[in-house]
Amino acid sequence: MVADLVRLKLTLLRNSLRRSTGQLIGLILGGLYGLGVLGFLTVGLVLLGTADPHLIRSVLVIGGSAAVLGWMVIPVAAAGIDMTLDPARFVTFAVPMRQLLAGLTLGGLLGVPGVVTLVAALTQTATWIRYPAAAVVAPVCGLLAVVLCVVASRLVTTAISALAGTRRFKDVSGIVTIIPLVLLGPIIGGITAGFQNSPDFAVVLADVLAWTPLGALWAVPADIALGNSLQALLHFLVGVASIVLCLWLWSASLGRALVTPAYNSVTRKSGGNLGWFGRLPATPSAAVAARSLTYWVRDPRYSASLLTVPLIAVVLYFSGSQADSLAAFNFVGPITAFLLVWSISADISYDNTAFWLHLSTGVSGRADRAGRAGGLLLFGVPLALVFTVVPLVITGSLEHLPVMLGLSAGLLLTGTGLSSVVSARYTYNVPLPGESPFRTPPGTNFAMFGIQFVGWLVLLALALPEILLAVAYFITGNALFGWLSLAAGIALGAAALVLGIRVGGRWYDTRGPELLQAVSVNK
Amino acid sequence: MSSQLPPPTDPPPAHRPEAVALSLRGLAKRFGSKIAVNGISLDVPAGSFYGLVGPNGAGKTTTLSMATGLLRPDFGQALVHGVDVWRSPLEAKRLLGILPDGVRLFDRLTGEQLVSYAGLLRGMDRSVVAGRVQDLLRALDLAGDAGTLVVDYSAGMTKKIALASALIHAPRLLVLDEPFESVDPVSAANIRDILKSYVASGGTVIVSSHVMDLVQRVCDHVAVIAAGTVLAAGTVDEVRGNGSLEDRFVELVGGRSTAEGLSWLRTS
Numbered sequence: 001m002v003a004d005l006v007r008l009k010l011t012l013l014r015n016s017l018r019r020s021t022g023q024l025i026g027l028i029l030g031g032l033y034g035l036g037v038l039g040f041l042t043v044g045l046v047l048l049g050t051a052d053p054h055l056i057r058s059v060l061v062i063g064g065s066a067a068v069l070g071w072m073v074i075p076v077a078a079a080g081i082d083m084t085l086d087p088a089r090f091v092t093f094a095v096p097m098r099q100l101l102a103g104l105t106l107g108g109l110l111g112v113p114g115v116v117t118l119v120a121a122l123t124q125t126a127t128w129i130r131y132p133a134a135a136v137v138a139p140v141c142g143l144l145a146v147v148l149c150v151v152a153s154r155l156v157t158t159a160i161s162a163l164a165g166t167r168r169f170k171d172v173s174g175i176v177t178i179i180p181l182v183l184l185g186p187i188i189g190g191i192t193a194g195f196q197n198s199p200d201f202a203v204v205l206a207d208v209l210a211w212t213p214l215g216a217l218w219a220v221p222a223d224i225a226l227g228n229s230l231q232a233l234l235h236f237l238v239g240v241a242s243i244v245l246c247l248w249l250w251s252a253s254l255g256r257a258l259v260t261p262a263y264n265s266v267t268r269k270s271g272g273n274l275g276w277f278g279r280l281p282a283t284p285s286a287a288v289a290a291r292s293l294t295y296w297v298r299d300p301r302y303s304a305s306l307l308t309v310p311l312i313a314v315v316l317y318f319s320g321s322q323a324d325s326l327a328a329f330n331f332v333g334p335i336t337a338f339l340l341v342w343s344i345s346a347d348i349s350y351d352n353t354a355f356w357l358h359l360s361t362g363v364s365g366r367a368d369r370a371g372r373a374g375g376l377l378l379f380g381v382p383l384a385l386v387f388t389v390v391p392l393v394i395t396g397s398l399e400h401l402p403v404m405l406g407l408s409a410g411l412l413l414t415g416t417g418l419s420s421v422v423s424a425r426y427t428y429n430v431p432l433p434g435e436s437p438f439r440t441p442p443g444t445n446f447a448m449f450g451i452q453f454v455g456w457l458v459l460l461a462l463a464l465p466e467i468l469l470a471v472a473y474f475i476t477g478n479a480l481f482g483w484l485s486l487a488a489g490i491a492l493g494a495a496a497l498v499l500g501i502r503v504g505g506r507w508y509d510t511r512g513p514e515l516l517q518a519v520s521v522n523k
Numbered sequence: 524m525s526s527q528l529p530p531p532t533d534p535p536p537a538h539r540p541e542a543v544a545l546s547l548r549g550l551a552k553r554f555g556s557k558i559a560v561n562g563i564s565l566d567v568p569a570g571s572f573y574g575l576v577g578p579n580g581a582g583k584t585t586t587l588s589m590a591t592g593l594l595r596p597d598f599g600q601a602l603v604h605g606v607d608v609w610r611s612p613l614e615a616k617r618l619l620g621i622l623p624d625g626v627r628l629f630d631r632l633t634g635e636q637l638v639s640y641a642g643l644l645r646g647m648d649r650s651v652v653a654g655r656v657q658d659l660l661r662a663l664d665l666a667g668d669a670g671t672l673v674v675d676y677s678a679g680m681t682k683k684i685a686l687a688s689a690l691i692h693a694p695r696l697l698v699l700d701e702p703f704e705s706v707d708p709v710s711a712a713n714i715r716d717i718l719k720s721y722v723a724s725g726g727t728v729i730v731s732s733h734v735m736d737l738v739q740r741v742c743d744h745v746a747v748i749a750a751g752t753v754l755a756a757g758t759v760d761e762v763r764g765n766g767s768l769e770d771r772f773v774e775l776v777g778g779r780s781t782a783e784g785l786s787w788l789r790t791s
Binding site: 007138158260268269270272273275276282283284287288290291294295298299315351353354356358359360361363364365434486513514516517520 | 563591592593594595602612613616617619621623625626627628629630631632633634635637639640643644645646647648649652656666667668669670671672688
């Protein structure tokens, strides 16, 4: 049975690879990346062996704790990062609980992160090779720690999947989890500052972590090497108890999940409120704009990117204030504009097969393009304006306003035009409607990053006049260049926008059915 | 209730009873090495309730997609009331209302918003759209859920709201792929009534289905498709002869296997 579950996972993997070479490339790239990380870790762990045992202890406990934490948190952030062995799919089979648990645990190890963690945990032995007693214990504790990683991660995903049955929970959790991810920079900055301010910080942190489930097992070999047998035993007990507790909780929640099919409670609402459709004029392009605006709020895939905008401002402010220079913070406006416009470059991919409605109603390419661009600009223009002006007011450098407005306007308008062309021409695998905004079908990343990267270069090239004028302004300090940049941003941006909508519209008109077919591959 | 629906605009002239609503000429489509549709020619008379039946994977959906401008055919022609779908798509799409199968909807809109969207995309007047949306939602028994997001609808409700989106512009030809799938019996009966009165007022309906009973009951014409070719086409009575449509279908398509191999399944 356990072997069957493992074989099932391997078969699923093999079949998905057979279906698309893109996915194979993705796996190879992921594998290479994992190999790189592994090589780095192995060398690091071996070299670490020559260091002072107290330092080894701090590094292993903190690093190991981070690994366990990562196993628990990342699947939540990426909701359903790998649900090939989703317990919900076993609801109809009578698999004995013990074997299901063992099979799912082993299945969780199959994959790049699992292999990397496992090998790294075993390589720990090499680190302790100078301390024979510790070297004997290290592989055992390493294995147990890996089991803890998988079991804890499975516990979290199972517990979440019980909650995640409702659409609203999925929508909200998908968006909310990016907040800590985006703020990771400042958090790491804070921890780094802690290290810098007090050399004992790492020791204290490691001591605390060693008593938690996260770090207990990683501390055992170090305790033995340092001759604290009693402490080693206690830490070992904490670690084993954590595994047992996680297993017990996991089997309990799995047992519940297996008998409780996902249920979505919905309150019926009668109509009468057309939202944006009632507020915008009754033309095809205004209807497309109204639909886009509605989606920016209601579809987590869009609202997540909307949420990153203020977070970027926060990150830039903090990193700037730590570096005592808020120069980068002044550029929040142009950065906002850049992020916003790029988010509609995959609009039709995001529509997925719902795009048939546009196709069957015969809405013209120009109306479709103009509607999507208009929907974005309706809130993008005021947003970019606020994000351009407010940082300048905060840093007291309002004299830069013309040049910053020029850059924002240039990027916003030009980028919207470019996105209008790109989304009519290229489609790629994006998170499906209703999926977590961070779930990307593996392997397609490559083509997607290729298009995105080239797109960014083209956007920068198209906005080059404004950018060069801005550079001239900052070098010479001559206000005239600032005003010229503003004029160029508005005039060239508007021209690029009109042109983009026309070219994109023509492409859309000739390739409509092909676009629909391209997006229906990914469903 | 069906009287609330707008009659099809510009009904076909009565002096041309032979008028053809949809004419397929040698439509063919290949996906990789698999030939999904192998040169289908069909004439759907105006004012008929036409059933398209065939086993799973027969090419029904592919044929209907090519006939309605969603999938570009490799060969052949599709004419809607004489308008070539692939040469003058805009004109043809004005005459067509379609309900594709196995596609998504803009499901983060409410039901009311989605149907309004379909109307507005076609450039219809706001007040006309508003009136028809109310009529359609009431006729399809969705008025109580008009403000619920379509993503929270059940499968049957989703079918019904998609049907409403197909009807909003009062097309002359309705092409419905599996319209009764997962729809409850009461709603299915309501939909049948709506479609029948639509046909009675001069509209044409094409439905695909693999429920023979239903096709025999509601359709006046039928075409049997298997492996991408038409096996039989004509009025239901012509096609079925003396037996039931289901027997005739099985006879044409073949592939019935006896249950002898499953002797262990007998519980006694």
